[in-house]
Amino acid sequence: MKMPLALPAALATIAAAFTALPAQAQNAYANPVTSEVLQGWDLPDGRRVAALRLTLAPGWKTYWRSPGDAGIPPSFDWSLARNVKSVAITWPTPSVYVDNGMRSIGYSGQLVIPLHVTSARAGKPVRLRGTMALGVCADVCIPHEIDFDTMLDAPDTSPTPAIVAALADVPYSASEAKVASATCRLRPLDDGMEIEAHVTLPNTGGNEVAVIETGTPDLWISEARTTRKGNTLIAVSEMMHANGGAFGIDRSDVRITILGGNYAVDVKGCTAG
Known part of the structure; x- marks a missing residue:
């Protein structure tokens, strides 16, 4: 099992290649994505639903939270935000690109990322200031950074249509998709571990792609080999820790996303199989 370049080294390689481009070529890639914060609305429980809207230039794409071996995973830094206790990110259903x-998993065109913001002090203004690090790709792939700084201080209970649409465009839950069972078998390898997931559910259409996440930090997970036998989808991935050391997997933290031609399904947790 061979792990790809560690992310920092991969980003450094991409950045070096981009720096080496002629000035006129760099200008062509100067603005691959623009962004804005959507103010959103207040929920009865005190949280604020806001969103970050990204608009990608024609021919460009960016990546989902688990981007595949060919992608760069996005990350957020909220350290400069004020009166923010937590931010929960909701990812709309992504597309599969080859x-x-x-294979990579992500988005093109326009992407609205809903943010459920919990304030540290209820009733006080929230300053949503942060940074999003992401990868964007066209003919080349480059790292990109978005800075945003907005006060969420206008009380509003009217839902924002663009955010509502993004929240509706999420994978079905296991119960909504009529998942009968989800089991995971773990097998040690010389340099890591293999996970084999069996999910019993109706066919989601077309060429189904499964993505396995574990919730374990610094873990590389290979693209899942996805097959189907009747009502059971089988996904197999290999896992390796970034530092080559031992690691454990909590099956309750395993997340299996199935991207089908008709709809996607988000399965949280699996039992021993």
Whole structure:
């Protein structure tokens, strides 16, 4: 089992290649994505539903939270935010791309990322100031950073249509998709571990792609080999810790997303199989 370049090294390689481009070529890639914060509305429980809207230039795409071997995972830094206790991120259903034989998972065109913001002091203004680090790709892939700074201080209970649409465009839950069972088998390898997930559910249509996440930090997980036998979808991935050391997997933290031609399904947790 071979793990790809560690992310920092991969980003450094991409950045170096981009720096080496002629000035006119760099200008063509100067603005691959623009962004704005959507103010959103207040929920009865005191949380604020806001969103970050990204608009990608034609021919460009960016990545989902688990981007595949060919992608760069996005990350957020909220350290400069004020009166913010937590921010929960909701990812709309992504698309699967295959370029030069490599698979990536992400978005093109416009992407609205809903944010459920919990304030540290209820009833006080929230300053949503942060940074999003992401990868964007066209003919080349480059790291990109978005800075945003907005006061969420206008009380409003009217839902924002663009955010409502993004919240509706999420994978079905296991119960909504009529998942009968989800089991995971773990098998040790010389340099890591193999996970084999069996999910019993109706066919989601087309060429189904499963993505396995574990909730374990610094863990590399290979693209899942996805097959189906009747009503059971089988996904197999190999896992390795970034530092090559031992690690454990809590099955209750395993997350299996199935991206089908008709709809997607988000399965949280699995039992021993």
